[in-house]
Amino acid sequence: MKQATARGWRARLAADPGIGTGNVLATVIAQGADLAGPGLTFDTAVDHFPAEHPLTLGELNERVQARTAWLAERGIGRRDVVAVWATEAQDVVLSFLALTRVGAIPALLNGKMAPAIADEYIRRLRVTAVLADAAHKPLLQTEVLAEPKDLGAGDPEKAPAGYQHHRDDPVVITHTSGTTGVPKAVLHTHTTLYAALKHLLTMPQAQGTDRILNALPIPHTATILMVNQVLGNRAEMLLLSSQDSDGVLRQIERWKPHGVYGFAVTWAGLAKEDLASREMGSVRMWFNTGDCAHEPHIRKLVAVGSRETVTRDGRVMVPGSHFIDGLGSSEMGHNGFHITHTVESEHYGRCIGKPYEFASATVLSSTGEELPAGKAGILGFRSPTVSPGYWNDSVNTYRFRLNGWFVTGDLVYRDEAGHYFHLDRIPDAVAGFEGPQLYTSLSEERILAALPDVADCTVVIVAEGGQYAADVLLELAPDAPEVDRTDAVKAAVGEEVAAILRRVTVVGADDVPVTVTGKVRKVALRQTLESEARS
Template sequence: MKSLRARLAADPNIGAGNVLATVLAHGADPDGPGLTFDTAVDHYPAEHPLTLGELDDRVQARTAWLHERGIGRRDVVAIWATEAKDIVLSFLALTRLGAIPALLNGKMAPPIAEEYIRRLRVTAVLADAAHKPLLHTDVLAEPKDLGTDPAKAPEHYRHHRDDPIAITHTSGTTGVPKAVMHTHTTLYAALKHLLTMPQAQGTDRILNALPIPHTATILMVNQVLGNRAEMLLLSSQDAPTVLRQIERWKPRAVYGFAVTWSGLAREDLAKHDLDSVRMWFNTGDCAHEPHIRKLVAVGTREIVTRDGRTTVRGSHFVDGLGSSEMGHNGFHITHTMESDHYGRCIGKPYQFAEAAVLSSTGEELPSGKVGLLGFRSPSVSPGYWNDSVNTYRFRLNGWFLTGDLVYRDVTGHYFHLDRVPDAVAGFEGPQLFTSMSEERILAALPEVVDCTVIIVQENGEYVADVLLELAADAPEADRTAAVKAAVGDEVAAIIRRVSVVGEDDVPVTVTGKVRKVALREARLTGARA
């Protein structure tokens, strides 16, 4: 008899909108693992491991409540909350009705949230007690108050492969974030492929430190349900919370964004019990080498020797590049303590995806040439909700443009150089990359725990400012010469100032990405970070 994972992979009707119900329909044990949340769920206390049956019951209760209030097929319902359980359970309940949950990060500024919700043209809004007073828009209810008799829930909506099942948003580095729409099929395409592969080491017990309203968390919820794995979802992704939960909950894998790894790298990891961790999995922006090296030096992993399986010191770090629009990490590369393939290498595309380095007119460029990253995959979002202008702006010759500058080496490995808005990199002329410059500074100056490079144009010339965040015990010194030696001749020639800043001096988005556009604007108006 086929395994459950094989049956799910072969099911033509499974998709991101019906995984919970489909897993049960294929005979999964209702007493097996569901999800664990860091706050109370109804009458269950915080960190109670909900069984699959208990999870289904709590989702059905919310489905019944929403149905009684007229929410149904194609209704867009915005969810603005902080706690993981409010977002995930609301998402699962709404998709059962054929509605389209639109997930908002709890850190979004109220005026931006209000405008974002307006652009969605929502049917209703769910907001928790902290966010409800911040909106002028009517709020249907607080997510925690959703619930009634689960027996009153209607029959599960039958999704078509092209039905929209979620709207998430980009980081909003330039203002109001873009609303990324995914369908029943696109947000499950990568997971369906992974079900046909051996389950990765450590993915039986996962700590989810990803931003909860992000596409990545929807993917993780559906992945662990299909794998019949355990997962604790954290409402906060700051480094102290993640470290505390690793020590308490003993996960074998930790999933997060680059900002969480940089936060962990600031800590003295030797003082913490991290032996349970086999794997760190990064999505979104690729991670920096010094941060990865600190993480793979802790934890343990299994290797195969002549004498069989044995456990050794040091963990895996799976890096890559992903975005809400890509629907899953598009690339992957695995690091251990023995790795030496860094330099912002994001690896090779997954088997379900294709990638290319493109010219500005869409021609594919050869190995070694820098260009625009084009991505093609069944996981790619069909577009931005109510925004056809941006939907088609990021398409070129059949490729989705990720907004990244990359090159590919002769072995087929891709290397990330910068985001397009942050670089000065025409196909002719100067090649000035901020992200690669940051990578080189971090690799060369061990006392620098994080850094930001920005480039602006003043009086017809490019100038670069470098912001260094130093370790607490770093001595005072002028590091200008060392920074210039690290970044390479082209960027070194335009460096105007090297400054030491605090962690709170660098503006970031709701997902922790540096808002370089805000820093550039500040410098052009004479302000300082």
């Protein structure tokens, strides 16, 4: 698609009052998109198509229509909540597209969720039906309607007309990472999960977004956003069923994407590799969502690849890629903040940048007063992208509202220029508005920046005899020498955390418990460390 044509196409989509998360595929086709143009590419087989076959828009629509017909024949329709528990990207994404087409509400579960937690999560949803793949079906106590692959046997010609969504209709339920137990079920509507994309359609298309490798967790809100973004942009995307860094690196070398989308855990894994010796030249842009990324990981990524820049001689390609960082969550609906790094960047220190134009943010006290620049507090966020609440959970829906703001559970401050800096998650910090300011995430950032032979680290603050103690777990680079790093860690973390440092331990990558999306389960780790301290 030529540049001028692409701009006109994006403008038409942005002006369409009916477009939203529940009908992007149908709307793009109705607007006259070329059915021979790009649809989606999956890393596993889709019905009779082999793995990594680039489905055209027409082929994608036909496979969705088959699933739509299958669901309609079994009475699945408007407002039915259908849980989908599977690993393969095509199982999740095609089920989502078909369920929304019949007006149902897909509830997407991460394939790594523990079976007991999955059963309890599904029970709380009060679902109409469950779709589970062959690996997950026998793990559930809940009755399973079918495997997602079964839906492909439907007759596309018998698919009913697509459901007509109202702007406030619920269209998908995703879940939080579950760092403290059973995940919360995050609801999004036809418009909340499309508001950011509609804004982006009015902007010039960013370089790197024409050929995307999706390394985001497939059942996450972020992947739903990406599916709709590439369909609207008429771009190419390969969706990976696993986000392990080895697989991502292999696909970068083989498939040669221009943009790679992922979570911080994937960047940490890639940064452990000798990227300069790998074929990374195709990458122009890395896009991070969820937790903000660490400076040493970003620096290793932007050192490879290439990007287009404007000079006196016009547009030229230069070595080194972009890294777009920020902070996002399922509830926020899209990254709320953004900052772009290149090899020349110096604006780190857990800076998450400024809010997008469609959003606003502030720093709040515990009682909801807005705090001035330089003062640490609770992040408050407003945006048309924010989830209306948690499914079947009014208590938590209102608990995370304060003085008209959605509170994300993060501690931040902003500088005089309006840049926001992430300090920690509230449950992981010891940071009253007066008294000690003990931050685990900020301490991790400082350790990684100061100790180049540390590949990754985790800081946990535990209560000990009415006092606080900090434990530091270091994952070392393969060639790191065996030396005592306690003094170096103390020097890096700052006086307040250094004063409570109890021990520095070297661990392996598998010794730190993580959630289904790769976030460290610091609550579980704290409990383990406290138990060890008492014994």
